[in-house]
Amino acid sequence: MEHHHHPEASAGQPARQPAKERKRIGDRGDFFLNRIQGEAGVNISACYQCERCTNACPVSHYMDIKPHQVMRYIQLGWREELLKSATIWVCLSCEMCTTYCPNEVDVAETINHLRNIAAQSSVAPEYESLAVFHQTFLDVLRTSGRVNEIRLMSAYYSKLNILKEKMKDGSLKDEILVGMSLLRKGRLKLLTPRSRAIKELQKAHHRISGEMD
Ligand code: SF4
Ligand code: SF4
Incomplete structure (x- = not known):
């Protein structure tokens, strides 16, 4: 007998949700994503990782976090990794990424905004x-x-x-x-x-x- 179905578990409250509150409190992903979207006015949620921005970027070779990964990192709330990255300093603001994005995600403006945050942040660049x-x-x-x-x-x-x-x-x-x-x-x-x-x-x-x- 591998499966024990307790009738009260499936009938009443479906399952305990012990992680729910904790998850919400610790959810830095949405916080950072919302912050950058609000401040930079860029719809980063729309990015579906097609990588066209990275393929269009003339200096992606020198970036430790590629442009499409920058979008993903923001979605995940990985603030510190982004602020200490080489990417934000390597970016030329040439806007090729933005031009080629099928979702009109302004990648260049996003990176520009991250650079401004980093310039005033205590996170040391790598x-x-x-x-x-x-x-x-x-x-x-x-x-x-x-x-x-x-x-x-x-x-x-x-x-x-x-x-x-x-x-x-x-x-x-x-x-x-x-x-x-x-x-x-x-x-x-x-x-x-x-x-x-x-x-x-x-x-x-x-x-x-x-x-x-
Ligand atoms: S703006 Fe920056 S990330 Fe975008 S294509 Fe140019 S160098 Fe690459
Ligand atoms: S081109 Fe646009 S949708 Fe595609 S990975 Fe880059 S930002 Fe995301």
Whole structure:
């Protein structure tokens, strides 16, 4: 006899629901999902994981959480994973993802919003120099009203010096490579003349790689 059916269990209250209250209290998924949907005005619930956003993204290769996964993480309430991800700093805001989404989910705006939250959050980014680079970009924009190439580069390098000890364990080299790819992909297309900014970074990259060999 494997199945014991107690008549009172099926007749009266169907089954105890011990997890119900606890589940509701601990349900951070809906809280975070609702927050991001409300603040960013994006219908993230509509995402059904077709991955077209990721396939359209020119830099998804460099992302630890792919664009379609970002949507899923938000649905699941995985706030911290998102805020410390490289993805939010790697994203170029090029809006290819949004353009290709069949459900009109504004993926680019969502990631942009996560980046803004992360910039003010105490969650430490997993790739520090990417966050430093982005923060420097914002600092220069705030102080000079526009992105000034010289100021951006000098501010970035002075901040980068702080991270120099990281070169020893090799992690910085990877981060610089990602930074280089961002420049090549036109992240800094606002900067003119563009070639000068790229040359500067290339020089720094060669210098750092040389030191590491
Ligand atoms: S906006 Fe960001 S996530 Fe979307 S396609 Fe561009 S780089 Fe990729
Ligand atoms: S393209 Fe739209 S529906 Fe498809 S995975 Fe990306 S966000 Fe979700």
